[in-house]
Amino acid sequence: MGMQVPVSLKSGHEAIQAGLKRAMAEPGVLGENARTIARIMSGHMLREEKFALRPLGLLKALARGETPAELAEMVKLAQALRIEMPQMIDEHRQIAEALHLLASSAEAAGKPEYVALAEEMLLHAHIEEDVLYPAAVLIGKYAALIRGD
Numbered sequence: 001m002g003m004q005v006p007v008s009l010k011s012g013h014e015a016i017q018a019g020l021k022r023a024m025a026e027p028g029v030l031g032e033n034a035r036t037i038a039r040i041m042s043g044h045m046l047r048e049e050k051f052a053l054r055p056l057g058l059l060k061a062l063a064r065g066e067t068p069a070e071l072a073e074m075v076k077l078a079q080a081l082r083i084e085m086p087q088m089i090d091e092h093r094q095i096a097e098a099l100h101l102l103a104s105s106a107e108a109a110g111k112p113e114y115v116a117l118a119e120e121m122l123l124h125a126h127i128e129e130d131v132l133y134p135a136a137v138l139i140g141k142y143a144a145l146i147r148g149d
C-alpha cells in the first residue's frame with residue numbers, strides 16, 4: 001500500500017467540501033462568500049493532501065517500527081513540503097479572513113449552520129498548522145534519519 005492520505009483526514013476534507021457546497025447555493029452575500037472560500041480551498045486542499053497529508057499515511061507503520069518502502073519518496077516529499085508550506089499557511093490566512101466574512105453573513109441571514117461551518121473550518125486549519133504540518137515535517141526528517149541520508 002502506497003503513501004495515501006489517511007481516510008479519517010480525507011473524510012474531514014470531504015465534509016468541509018460538502019458544507020461549502022451547501023453554503024455556495026445560498027443566495028446573496030452568504031453564497032458569494034462561500035464561493036470565494038471554495039476557490040481558495042480547491043487548490044489548497046490538493047497541495048495539502050499531496051505534500052502534507054500523504055506522508056501522514058505512513059505514520060502508523062513508522063510508529064510500529066516498520067520501514068516502509070516509500071521512505072525515499074517521503075524524503076523528496078518533505079523537501080517539497082518545506083517549499084510549499086509558506087504558501088499553504090498564507091492560504092490559511094486568506095481562508096480565515098474569508099471565513100470571518102462567511103460567519104457574519106451567515107449570522108445576518110439567520111443561518112447558524114454556516115457560522116458553525118466557519119468555526120469548524122478555522123479549527124481545522126489550526127489543527128493542521130499546530131499538529132499535522134509539523135508531524136509531516138517530522139516524518140520527513142525521521143525518514144532521512146533512518147535512511148542515513
Ligand SMILES: [Fe+2]
Pocket residue numbers: 013045048124128
Ligand atoms: Fe485541510
Ligand SMILES: [Fe+2]
Pocket residue numbers: 044048092124125128
Ligand atoms: Fe488547510
